[in-house]
Amino acid sequence: xxxxxxxxxxxxxxxxxxxxxxxxxxxxxxxxxxxxxxxxxxxxxxxxxxxxxxxxxxxxxxxxxxxxxxxxxxxxxxxxxxxxxxxxxxxxxxxxxxxxxxxxxxxxxxxxxxxxxxxxxxxxxxxxxxxxxxxxxxxxxxxxxxxxxxxxxxxxxxxxxxxxxxxxxxxxxxxxxxxxxxxxxxxxxxxxxxxxxxxxxxxxxxxxxxxxxxxxxxxxxxxxxxxxxxxxxxxxxxxxxxxxxxxxxxxxxxxxxxxxxxxxxxxxxxxxxxxxxxxxxxxxxxxxxxxxxxxxxxxxxxxxxxxxxxxxxxxxxxxxxxxxxxxxxxxxxxxxxxxxxxxxxxxxxxxxxxxxxxxxxxxxxxxxxxxxxxxxxxxxxxxxxxxxxxxxxxxxxxxxxxxxxxxxxxxxxxxxxxxxxxxxxxxxx
Amino acid sequence: xxxxxxxxxxxxxxxxxxxxxxxxxxxxxxxxxxxxxxxxxxxxxxxxxxxxxxxxxxxxxxxxxxxxxxxxxxxxxxxxxxxxxxxxxxxxxxxxxxxxxxxxxxxxxxxxxxxxxxxxxxxxxxxxxxxxxxxxxxxxxxxxxxxxxxxxxxxxxxxxxxxxxxxxxxxxxxxxxxxxxxxxxxxxxxxxxxxxxxxxxxxxxxxxxxxxxxxxxxxxxxxxxxxxxxxxxxxxxxxxxxxxxxxxxx
Numbered sequence: 001x002x003x004x005x006x007x008x009x010x011x012x013x014x015x016x017x018x019x020x021x022x023x024x025x026x027x028x029x030x031x032x033x034x035x036x037x038x039x040x041x042x043x044x045x046x047x048x049x050x051x052x053x054x055x056x057x058x059x060x061x062x063x064x065x066x067x068x069x070x071x072x073x074x075x076x077x078x079x080x081x082x083x084x085x086x087x088x089x090x091x092x093x094x095x096x097x098x099x100x101x102x103x104x105x106x107x108x109x110x111x112x113x114x115x116x117x118x119x120x121x122x123x124x125x126x127x128x129x130x131x132x133x134x135x136x137x138x139x140x141x142x143x144x145x146x147x148x149x150x151x152x153x154x155x156x157x158x159x160x161x162x163x164x165x166x167x168x169x170x171x172x173x174x175x176x177x178x179x180x181x182x183x184x185x186x187x188x189x190x191x192x193x194x195x196x197x198x199x200x201x202x203x204x205x206x207x208x209x210x211x212x213x214x215x216x217x218x219x220x221x222x223x224x225x226x227x228x229x230x231x232x233x234x235x236x237x238x239x240x241x242x243x244x245x246x247x248x249x250x251x252x253x254x255x256x257x258x259x260x261x262x263x264x265x266x267x268x269x270x271x272x273x274x275x276x277x278x279x280x281x282x283x284x285x286x287x288x289x290x291x292x293x294x295x296x297x298x299x300x301x302x303x304x305x306x307x308x309x310x311x312x313x314x315x316x317x318x319x320x321x322x323x324x325x326x327x328x329x330x331x332x333x334x335x336x337x338x339x340x341x342x343x344x345x346x347x348x349x350x351x352x353x354x355x356x357x358x359x360x361x362x363x364x365x366x367x368x369x370x371x372x373x374x375x376x377x378x379x380x381x382x383x384x385x386x387x388x389x390x391x392x393x394x395x396x397x398x399x400x401x402x403x404x405x406x407x408x409x410x411x412x413x414x415x416x417x418x419x420x421x422x423x424x425x426x427x428x429x
Numbered sequence: 430x431x432x433x434x435x436x437x438x439x440x441x442x443x444x445x446x447x448x449x450x451x452x453x454x455x456x457x458x459x460x461x462x463x464x465x466x467x468x469x470x471x472x473x474x475x476x477x478x479x480x481x482x483x484x485x486x487x488x489x490x491x492x493x494x495x496x497x498x499x500x501x502x503x504x505x506x507x508x509x510x511x512x513x514x515x516x517x518x519x520x521x522x523x524x525x526x527x528x529x530x531x532x533x534x535x536x537x538x539x540x541x542x543x544x545x546x547x548x549x550x551x552x553x554x555x556x557x558x559x560x561x562x563x564x565x566x567x568x569x570x571x572x573x574x575x576x577x578x579x580x581x582x583x584x585x586x587x588x589x590x591x592x593x594x595x596x597x598x599x600x601x602x603x604x605x606x607x608x609x610x611x612x613x614x615x616x617x618x619x620x621x622x623x624x625x626x627x628x629x630x631x632x633x634x635x636x637x638x639x640x641x642x643x644x645x646x647x648x649x650x651x652x653x654x655x656x657x658x659x660x661x662x663x664x665x666x667x668x669x670x671x672x673x674x675x676x677x678x679x
Contacts, residue, residue: 010474013444037441037492038548039523040534049662055635056669059522062445062568110451110472120475123461133458141454154452155445155568156637158627166630409474420443 001028004393004404009412011111011121013063014419018408020393030390032382032412036419042372050076050341050367051162057359057374058156061421063106065156066099066147067352068359068374070221075359076162077339079346080367084337087329088164089222090322091150095157096220096350097319098146101184102154103353104270104308104315105143107416108191109136112305115410116198135190139312142184146319149173163336171331174323181320188313192288195309201302201414203407204392207231208301208384209264210272211245213351220351227276228261232297234276235261239349242358246375259375265383268355269416270307271298284317285310301388304414341367352377354416376421385415433483433582436468438503440496441551442489442521445568446514447471450486453571460575463582482506484581488513490520491552504558509581512554513574515567519639519671522567524551527672553673562586567637567670570622590621593641594634598625606633611656613666618644639671 006018015036021028041060045053054072058065070092077084084092110122113132119125126133144154149169151157159166209230213223226237226245237244245266246259260266274280278296281289292306347360355377362370392407439447451472453460464484468476485507491497504510515521526534527550535543554560564577564587573589580587590596595616598605606612606628615636616628627634640646646667653663 008470010470010476011472013471015439035493035495035547037490037496037523037551038535038539038543038546039441039492039551040526040531040538041522043529043534043537044522044525048665052635052666052669055637056522059443059445059567062443062448065443065445106448106451114474121469121473123458123466123472124475126458126461130458137454137457140452144452144454152626152630152632155448158632159630161632166627166632 004401004408006405006409009409011114012413012417012419013061014417014421016412016417016419018389018412020389020404020408022393022399025399027390027393030386030393032386032389034419042374045369045372048369050080050339050363050369053361053369053372054160054162055156055158057372060374060376061418062155063103063418064099064352064354064357064421066095066151067350067357069151069157069160070096071348071350071352071357071359073160073162074221074348074350075346075361076363077346078348079344079361079363080339080341082163082337082339084164085334087168087326087331087334088337090326091165091168092160093219093221094146094319094322094326095150095160097315097322098143098150100143100220100315100353101312101319102140102143102147103416104312105136105139105191108195108305108308108312109133109140111416112413113198115406115413116201132194135187135194139184139187139191142180142187142316145180146177149177161336162339164334165336168331168333171327174327174331178320178323178327181316181323184316185320188316189288191312192291192309195306196291196293201305201410202300204301204388204395204411205299206301206388206391207299208388209261209266210275211261211266211268211356211380212272212276213349213356215277224349226349226356228266229276230264230266239347239358242347242349242360242375245356246358246380259380260383265387266380267301267384268377268380269304270311271301271304272355273351274307274310280314281310285314288313301411302414304416308416341365354378354381354418354421356380376418378415378417378419378421381415381417385412385417432463432465434467434480435464436482436485436503436507437466437471438468438485438487438499439471440487440489440500440517441492441523442514442516444471444488446488446517446566449568449571449574453575456575460578464578480506482508484509484511486511486513487554488517490516490523491549491554491557492523493547493549495547497549497557500554500557509561510554510558511562511564511577512560513564514569515565515637515639515670517554518563518565520551520553520673521670524553524672525669527551564589565620565638566622573622591642592621593617593644594619594621594623594625594628594638597621597623598628601625601629603628606631607652607656611658613653613658613663615649615667617649618646618667635669636667637670
């Protein structure tokens with residue numbers, strides 16, 4: 001028996017590794033190990049007041065700190081039945097788009113792209129192909145400029161509070177963002193062209209089950225139902241029943257550490273969002289999808305990279321639309337909606353850049369947290385990632401360690417794992 | 430002159446300070462032209478994990494035996510070790526539970542398996558190794574990072590503001606959230622450098638940059654109590670990002 005070990009996975013957020021055991025042609029155990037330190041943030045927020053929770057739990061992860069903050073606020077507002085203004089809804093959606101643009105550009109250009117072109121890093125790639133890297137950096141900066149203007153900071157936003165925002169962005173700020181986004185449309189198109197020019201990454205075929213928020217409108221933030229798509233069929237899970245997607249807590253003493261839906265692993269993220277909401281690929285994304293030869297149902301997890309590129313284009317467009325809407329509606333500085341704490345439970349599900357993110361809190365009558373539960377996309381994806389890693393090895397005709405290792409890393413990176421986020425993943429080291 | 434060899438590392442945290450480095454989009458390629466980045470796992474798959482380093486930038490806190498071992502190994506390689514961000518400088522949000530029963534918490538979150546984890550009470554870097562420079566912030570501010578790189582390249586040590594967020598807020602002529610609205614604002618004791626990001630948006634400072642050097646926490650406590658705020662709540666708020674730091678100064 002031999003093992004293929006990727007000691008410390010590079011070009012991902014956080015600390016993880018991959019171990020595959022091979023017995024001749026038979027693949028033994030396949031493990032995605034996480035050795036991130038335990039921060040135990042959920043019990044830490046116990047006793048915290050409702051207006052302190054989002055700022056603490058956003059620290060779960062930097063790359064998705066907007067998603068953590070806003071999902072946290074939404075869970076709190078759901079518990080207290082707070083109605084936020086339409087302007088707040090729009091600003092939050094815009095903030096989500098900013099984060100998604102930054103996160104997808106970071107992942108596609110700085111983390112994933114070097115694999116396709118055989119470079120160790122984007123900075124090494126920049127020596128030979130500066131234009132490609134600069135394109136990615138421009139898009140990344142565009143996303144950050146939205147997060148800074150709306151959230152008050154690119155990482156760990158400070159401006160979003162229960163009920164709304166501390167201060168609405170000024171009209172001049174929105175106009176500046178609009179100008180940036182107009183240039184971003186051309187950059188996003190160039191990103192699609194670049195992705196379309198990359199060598200195919202086609203070495204793992206799988207009948208994957210996908211789960212994503214079912215969006216009535218084009219939104220990452222609104223929506224209360226998760227749809228699980230498999231074999232052309234759809235099952236709907238309401239937000240309050242989220243534990244049926246995440247059996248990780250229901251059997252605390254077993255090793256049922258990964259989320260499964262009806263006993264099967266499922267994938268969340270960009271590819272899942274497009275699979276659950278194929279309507280997003282009509283209209284302006286139809287041509288880029290054709291350019292990338294992107295087809296549903298997707299049987300290749302590497303297509304998550306293409307899906308991110310498509311979303312990047314869609315996000316730039318949607319951000320531009322939202323800004324036009326805010327300007328037309330004459331954005332104004334408004335105080336946050338009043339919040340009246342009560343003893344209740346609130347759950348919120350949104351689409352973080354990497355997929356479904358769930359925050360669920362129970363409050364006492366004073367508005368202090370009694371218990372908090374956070375389920376992150378990387379934790380939800382863990383079982384599916386291991387399944388795809390296994391299939392990658394099984395489908396690899398060459399028993400060459402270097403080839404296997406490279407493919408395993410590309411699959412793991414295609415998931416865009418955010419290991420700090422995976423607060424529930426069981427450490428096995 | 431040969432380029433200084435630099436390593437960028439993350440221990441337990443959210444990777445936000447490494448992300449701030451990658452967020453220097455306009456300067457990133459200039460920075461990598463001036464320094465020789467030998468070890469940066471988050472951004473490169475080709476790293477020299479053993480070479481001596483002129484500068485090691487380390488973010489995150491020490492929350493496991495593995496973290497402590499890595500940090501000692503980094504210290505042994507590096508001439509200058511820089512703690513990057515509030516977790517590295519003060520322990521950060523995860524240090525809030527240092528007094529709590531860790532085994533109980535582990536079991537609560539991860540079940541029985543949690544008891545077998547490599548998990549230790551969260552520590553700041555200076556509690557484990559000698560730290561040469563602290564750049565605080567949750568996350569660090571981009572311009573303070575760039576200034577640090579410029580100074581280190583020139584062989585100097587950057588000097589960061591020795592005054593509180595309150596001073597920056599006053600310079601911006603904001604209405605005082607603490608005095609005028611009785612809100613629990615940590616501005617008077619928190620290290621400046623963020624240009625009062627939160628109070629400038631009418632949001633009370635949560636103290637994410639940790640205490641300023643001459644923080645007078647007991648005076649702030651007295652003022653807040655006068656405003657009718659509950660002592661326990663104030664203490665908890667002040668301890669959110671830098672529990673030990675505030676305890677030392679109150």
